[in-house]
Amino acid sequence: MTDDAYLFLLDDASAPLGVAPAAVGDLPSLETPAVRAWLTAQGSTVTSPHLRLLPPEERAAVPDGAERLPLRLSDEELNLVRHRTAPESHARVEEELLTYRDCADGRDGLIGRALAAGVPPHRIVELTGVDPATVTAAAGR
Template identity: 60%
Template sequence: MTDDAYLVLVNGTGSTLGVPPGAVGDLVCMDTPAVRAWLHAFGITANSPQLRLVPPEATSAVPEDAERLPVPLGEEELSRVRHQAVPRDVARLEDELLAYRSITDGRDALLTRALAAGVPAHRVAELTGEDLAVVEAAAR
């Protein structure tokens, strides 16, 4: 496995390899001179149906003879590529996990603020669904 994502030219338009770059939204790498020159060399555009973006963990599926270019992706960009590359039912579950993360982000700070404001630990546990021991640990 490699740490690089790859732009890959595939034979035919029915490939399930990676995702079309346009499906991911704006990617910084698509505006780099290296990518523009590579696309130009093959006479294609960023919207070509033969162009696919493959995340690092899937590069072993790229055919040996396929034209490819390693591209740098930021963490958020790579997350979007991976999200687009999974089946729809998995993508929906990933969306739920992201929503869960956004809800629980800052949980300890919220528990601490509630306790500091005088909300009893048992009431915080009742309202949040957290175990009382977890709430009490936030007070320490």
């Protein structure tokens, strides 16, 4: 499977397939000469309601015969595309997971700083709710 997302044009702009690039936000990938040339060749623009994006794992959903272009996205851009194409119930939970990820980022460093400051490991477990093994592992770093 390729890691490329797919930029494609739909005949029917009302079809609920993929996500409009504008809904994802500014994607530097859309500003590349290759994408600009492809859009020009198709007589389209990045703001066209017919232009859509799908993540790599959904490429089979691109309609047969639709004009398409593989598009390399950064991990963050690809996460945004996946999030915007997910059902609403998934999107809400994904938002919570992203918030958790952002809060947990640097967790081991924070635990290490707490240990270095003299906070006892059992207190770190009480305050953070992390497993005692996590505190022990952070102490070894």
